[in-house]
Amino acid sequence: MFSSFMINTWIVVTLVAVVAGLVGFFIVLRGASFAAHALPLGTFPGAALAGLLGINSFIGLIVFAGVGVAGINQLAKNGRHEVATALTLVMLLSLGTVFLSIGSQYSQQVYALLFGEVLGVSRAELLPVAAISILATGLTVRLFYPLILSSVSAELADVQGISAKKMELWFLAILALATAMALPVVGALLVFSLMVGPAAVARTLISRPVPAVLLSVAIALFTVWLAIALSYETNWPVGFFVGGFGALFYALAKGWQAFRRGGK
Amino acid sequence: MNLLVEPGFFTSAPVQTALIVGGGTAIVSGVVGVFTVIRGQSFAGHALADVSSAGGALSFLLGINPLIGLLGMALVAAIGMEMIDIRRARERDLMTGIVLGAGLGLSALLLYFDVTTHSTTGAAITVMFGSMFAIPPAIIPLALSLGGGALLAIFVIYRPLLLSSLDKELAEVMGINTRRLAMFYLMLLSLAVTLAAMTVGAVLSTALLIGPAATALRLTKRPLSAMLAAVIIGLVATWGGILLAYNSYYWTPGHGWPVSFFIVALIFVAYLAATHLIRIKGR
Numbered sequence: 366m367f368s369s370f371m372i373n374t375w376i377v378v379t380l381v382a383v384v385a386g387l388v389g390f391f392i393v394l395r396g397a398s399f400a401a402h403a404l405p406l407g408t409f410p411g412a413a414l415a416g417l418l419g420i421n422s423f424i425g426l427i428v429f430a431g432v433g434v435a436g437i438n439q440l441a442k443n444g445r446h447e448v449a450t451a452l453t454l455v456m457l458l459s460l461g462t463v464f465l466s467i468g469s470q471y472s473q474q475v476y477a478l479l480f481g482e483v484l485g486v487s488r489a490e491l492l493p494v495a496a497i498s499i500l501a502t503g504l505t506v507r508l509f510y511p512l513i514l515s516s517v518s519a520e521l522a523d524v525q526g527i528s529a530k531k532m533e534l535w536f537l538a539i540l541a542l543a544t545a546m547a548l549p550v551v552g553a554l555l556v557f558s559l560m561v562g563p564a565a566v567a568r569t570l571i572s573r574p575v576p577a578v579l580l581s582v583a584i585a586l587f588t589v590w591l592a593i594a595l596s597y598e599t600n601w602p603v604g605f606f607v608g609g610f611g612a613l614f615y616a617l618a619k620g621w622q623a624f625r626r627g628g629k
Numbered sequence: 630m631n632l633l634v635e636p637g638f639f640t641s642a643p644v645q646t647a648l649i650v651g652g653g654t655a656i657v658s659g660v661v662g663v664f665t666v667i668r669g670q671s672f673a674g675h676a677l678a679d680v681s682s683a684g685g686a687l688s689f690l691l692g693i694n695p696l697i698g699l700l701g702m703a704l705v706a707a708i709g710m711e712m713i714d715i716r717r718a719r720e721r722d723l724m725t726g727i728v729l730g731a732g733l734g735l736s737a738l739l740l741y742f743d744v745t746t747h748s749t750t751g752a753a754i755t756v757m758f759g760s761m762f763a764i765p766p767a768i769i770p771l772a773l774s775l776g777g778g779a780l781l782a783i784f785v786i787y788r789p790l791l792l793s794s795l796d797k798e799l800a801e802v803m804g805i806n807t808r809r810l811a812m813f814y815l816m817l818l819s820l821a822v823t824l825a826a827m828t829v830g831a832v833l834s835t836a837l838l839i840g841p842a843a844t845a846l847r848l849t850k851r852p853l854s855a856m857l858a859a860v861i862i863g864l865v866a867t868w869g870g871i872l873l874a875y876n877s878y879y880w881t882p883g884h885g886w887p888v889s890f891f892i893v894a895l896i897f898v899a900y901l902a903a904t905h906l907i908r909i910k911g912r
Contacts, residue, residue, distance in 0.1 A: 398726030399672040443904060447671040448843045452900060454675075455836035459893035462833075466887050476744070480737040554679075554737070558730030565723050602741045608734020615727050 371597075373486040378589045380498040381547045382559065386585030387505050388543045389564030390578045391536060394516045399447055400437060400537065402557045403454040405544045407433040409478050409553035410461030417464055423493050426548055430541035433457060438534060480604045481552030490549065497546040504539050512536060513574055551589075555604040562611020563588055569618040584614065638875055646766045647828070647871050647888070649773070654824045654837060655863030657776040660783055661821040662842030662863075663856045664814065668794045673710060673815065675835040676725045678822040680706040680732030682831035686739035690746065696771055699826050703819035706732055711812045764827065772824060779820045782813075790814060791852055828867075829889045836889075837863060840896035847903040866895040 392401045408430045415425025433453055440449035505512070515522040515532040522529055547556045563584035571577040592606035638644055665674050681703040688698025709728045710721075783790070793800035793807045800807050825834030845858035870892030877886040 393723060396720075396722045398722045398729075399675070402672075402675075402726065402729065443908070444843070444847075445666070445669065445671075447669060448666060448839055451671045451675060451835050451839045452843070452897060455833055455840070455893050456897045458833055459836070459887075459890040462887040463890045476740065480740070552737075554733045555730070557726070558734065561723070561726040562730055565727060602734075602737040605734040605738035605741075608730040608732070608737070611734075612727050612731035 373488060373491055374593065375590075377486045377491060377494050377550050378593055379586065380494055381550055382585040382589040383582055384498045384501050384543045385547060385556070385559040385589075386563050386567075386582030387502060387578060388539060389560035389562075389585065390567065390574075390581045391505070391512055391516060392540070392560055393564040393568045394513065395536065397536070397540075398557075398561055399450050401540060401560050403437070403450045404430060404433050404537070404540055405548055405553045405556040407436075407454045407457035408541070408544050408548060410457055410464055411545075412478050412549065413461055413464040417467065422549065423545065426545040427541075429457060430545045434534070434537040434541050437537065477552070478548070479553050480602050481550060481555055486550065494546050494550070497542055501539055501542040501546065504535070504542075508532070508535055508539075509574075551607065552604055555607050558604070558608040558611045559585060559589060562607070562615060565611075566614045566618040569615070569622055588614070638872065641875075642766065643764075644871065644875060646764050646769065648868060649769055650764055650824075651828050651867040651871060652864055653773050653776045654821075654828050655841070655867040656860050657779050657821045658825050658834075658837040659841050659845075659859035659861075659863040660780060660856050661817055662838045662840075663845065663852060663859050664783075664790060664794055665818060665838060666842045666846055667791075667852070668814075670818070671835070671839050672722060673725050674818055674822055674838045676710075676729040676732075677703045677706055677815075677819050678826050678831050678834040678838075679729055680736070681819070681823055681826050683732055683736035683739055685826065685831060686736055686743055689743050690739060694768065694771070696768055696775070696823065696827060699823040699831075700775070700819065702732070703823050704816060707812070707815040707819045711808075711815055768827070772827065775820055776824055779817050782817055786810065786813065829892055833889045833893055836893040836896050837867070840893075840900055841866065844896070844900045844903045847900075847907055862896070862899050866892050866899065869895050 389401075392398060408426050411425035411427070411429025412422045413425075414429070415422040418425075436453035436456070437446075437450050440452060511522065511527045512532055512535070514525065515527055515529045519529040522532070543560070544556055547559070551559060564581040566584055567577045567581035571580055588607060588610045592603050592610065595601070595606050596603040662674075665671060681699040684698035684700070684702025685695055686698075687702065688695045691698075706728055709731075710725055789800065789805045790810060792803070793805055793810050797807055800810075822834045822838060825837045828834075829837060841859040841862040842855070844862055845855040848858055849855050870888055870890075873891040874886055874888040877891075880886075
């Protein structure tokens with residue numbers, strides 16, 4: 366499990382988990398689960414297009430993540446936010462079906478992009494992941510308080526001269542970065558589980574922001590390490606364990622919360 | 630070369646099946662979709678469809694009718710989402726997300742079993758993105774009766790459902806059990822997205838559910854006419870998409886474009902057109 370070809374995997378998933386736990390906290394705070402689900406899923410056609418053109422898949426992912434952010438932002442200007450998210454998502458995905466049908470790629474690759482392929486990360490993939498995770502973490506830490514303020518109360522943020530709209534755009538941009546980074550490793554459908562599950566547990570247990578963020582990162586790390594180890598042993602997909610543990614931990618946290626309230 | 634309809638369109642059996650099932654789906658999705666947009670449950674609709682893919686994978690594994698697997702899993706997810714009494718919108722969003730994550734994980738596992746036991750690697754793509762021209766005709770009676778049942782149920786609970794969607798407090802004051810109604814509505818939503826998942830695939834069924842309804846609600850505020858408009862837009866997009874996909878075999882010889890792409894593109898164009906129409910009228 367800790368043999369030399371697994372070293373890169375452990376490094377990559379650790380980076381992914383730190384960013385996911387951090388970004389996830391804001392997703393839960395802002396109630397932005399749908400955007401957090403739609404961006405990774407809508408970004409996945411970028412990898413298919415990059416494969417078609419024969420360019421680095423990271424370029425495809427970043428471009429499509431950008432298009433996704435622009436689409437959600439533009440459509441939400443005159444309409445409901447979640448309708449905008451839904452329509453952007455399906456439009457990007459339907460482009461994906463076209464790329465897949467033209468490329469006639471191996472469906473094994475599609476499966477890997479959707480559900481993740483953590484075993485066998487190459488050294489070449491390590492560098493961009495590290496760079497993007499530092500960028501995403503730096504941006505989040507830099508914008509920590511304005512982001513929290515605008516998530517909790519748009520009016521209060523407005524008084525302090527923080528534009529809620531600008532913060533929304535920054536938030537989506539950080540989300541897109543985290544997405545493009547994590548997608549080839551944990552897969553389009555499960556980037557999302559890793560972001561929402563641990564953060565939801567942390568928010569249920571702790572309300573103060575900084576400890577909650579730290580707890581969220583810690584749970585994300587624990588989840589992903591456990592998932593990788595189990596996946597290595599059973600050969601079952603990593604995504605199953607990540608999604609399953611997310612729901613299990615949340616149920617436990619909710620139970621603990623109810624128990625504490627009942628005890629008082 | 631014919632400009633509009635390539636030869637053999639109306640006589641081809643797969644096309645006929647696609648037209649019937651697709652049409653039924655468009656009608657049910659349009660009606661249910663209007664409520665989904667009014668209630669602000671686009672995410673729930675999308676999540677139910679995604680989770681239902683696990684059912685698709687399961688029925689593939691067991692070799693049973695895919696509609697039963699899809700519907701069963703969607704109903705389980707709907708119950709999971711409504712299990713906790715949720716007051717705030719953000720919390721509902723979160724619960725939907727957690728159920729969605731768990732469901733997708735299950736879907737990954739079942740697809741993995743599909744691939745390893747049946748050595749058919751195409752399962753993931755078929756379940757996720759649909760294959761309209763490969764719908765078995767035997768499914769028509771079941772699909773149409775489920776769709777008809779959903780429409781009937783909507784008409785029975787039309788007034789209380791509309792009231793509780795528009796103003797929850799008022800509905801509660803008038804003695805309507807909004808929680809039970811929300812649960813019942815999610816079950817109808819499961820039915821609609823399951824039918825749509827059969828035709829355009831689990832991931833794209835959101836297009837049929839949300840697109841026509843959101844477009845219709847741009848054009849009119851009255852619920853009944855919005856439903857009618859949503860049904861018409863959905864039907865035009867679905868049948869138009871099938872026609873274009875069929876014709877595309879003749880544009881690029883020997884290779885057709887996916888039906889789902891044309892349907893979604895038509896819906897998207899309709900939404901953009903409606904948005905701009907409103908803007909022009911507003912000026």
